[in-house]
Amino acid sequence: MRDQKANDPAGLMKLLWRDSVDIVPKPGRKRGLAIEGLIEAAIGIADEHGLAAMTIRGLAAALHKPTMTIYTYVSGKAELVPLMLDTIYQRMDRSAPADRDWRDKVVRIAEDNRRLFERHPWAADVSFGRPSLGPGTIAKYEYELAALEDLGVDDVTRDSVLTHILVVVAAVARASANQDLEVRSSAQSDEEWWRENAPFLALAFDPEKFPLAARIGAAAGDALGGAFNAEHSWTFAVDRMIDGIEALIGRGRSST
Amino acid sequence: MRDQKANDPAGLMKLLWRDSVDIVPKPGRKRGLAIEGLIEAAIGIADEHGLAAMTIRGLAAALHKPTMTIYTYVSGKAELVPLMLDTIYQRMDRSAPADRDWRDKVVRIAEDNRRLFERHPWAADVSFGRPSLGPGTIAKYEYELAALEDLGVDDVTRDSVLTHILVVVAAVARASANQDLEVRSSAQSDEEWWRENAPFLALAFDPEKFPLAARIGAAAGDALGGAFNAEHSWTFAVDRMIDGIEALIGRGRSST
DNA sequence: GACATTCTCGTACTAAGTACGGATATACGT
């Protein structure tokens, strides 16, 4: 997962911005396939089976090519992921109407990103550190900054708000995705799990030792149908986020 | 990373709650080491080099045992991680003073968790899905719920608020940790990176095509000293969170 | 058509997880 051995940032940038560079015919053998198809296939595999299942070997097989051919196109798995990410960013919907309340726009950004993570759950697992500044990434950034125009905050704050939204959305999405994956990969039903672990769960939810955990855990589990309810977490997080932003800009303006 | 092949929840619970179960002497060879030491060593390796570097083979070597001996203690890597997590939860500080404003308490929870992720960056990478209900996890839950006592919200909401805090903190921590890792693993200085990628960065921050990105990206980068500033993200996120919670409970009460 | 250049991909090495099974040590009943 963390194989950034020979990280070659310049090579990556060249690939990310491949469309903006003129291609003059050069000597040498022609390529057997387009890198777009390769990235496409990689995204498809990752969408269905997770980033871990997106192996170079599997990718090559999906493309009916021998394994090592992949390395003609990308330097390795580490380079492929940013390319995949920039590609799905590139394709995001960027057609939100402009004549709305700022709240609607924030929610829209959040939901668009949520949808992204629903379609491509692996994206939530990708680092946020120094993002790869590809065309999709920048286009997304530009679009989302525009949506925050009428917050009426200074540039730096606008960037902060956006970063914050994206971090929170990614976090909730990641939690949901992981839960999905676990549920799906567990052959055991919740029912069965409960029965099998009953003795230990009695220890965990012992009202003597952990009164609050027992009471509130039960209440929450009851109300939300499990330890973690993706939909509820989502709504809750978005509402909190809106309120938090409102307080921020309300401070700068007179009120809202 | 995602090897939950033979997930044996009952076995995991038995290990998590090992201290609460009487150990009666049984026939069979004695163990050569305590599982605590094994978990300890695993945590140490993961702290220093990340979860990916915490290999069964490496762990065995650190303990001066042959590889396969590890499997006498845990069923595999997948089982080890929840044990590590519960252990670090168990050790968290739970001595916050009770006579404070709810805000201070929320901040305290957030900071305690942040500290956890600073000491154990790998923890931020671990799934949030169905958590393993070990003694450390429950103790932490109990303690944190108690800190939210005087929010004056119902049980379900209290749980939601806590979950939300933890999700947000984990998200920011993860972003920071990943960035740290990338910076450290990149042999290249920022300066050098900038120079080498200048032509592409000109494309990315083209004021014609991406005016907002160019302007705001520059402003933010300038003000925060990079694309992502961990400290600033942290403060911003916590402030937003507090405001968001305030709005929530302010709605229930008359005001604050 | 020779040449430099680029792409193709078979071979092979490395790292890591872990299934399997024989060897070994221990508690307990006789």
Place this chain on the structure above:
DNA sequence: ACGTATATCCGTACTTAGTACGAGAATGTC
């Protein structure tokens, strides 16, 4: 004291995955 059941130990070996290397194949240019 001894046999038996049982738990632990760990060497061997198989599997999956990433990828270094280098010989050969194809292609634009002079």
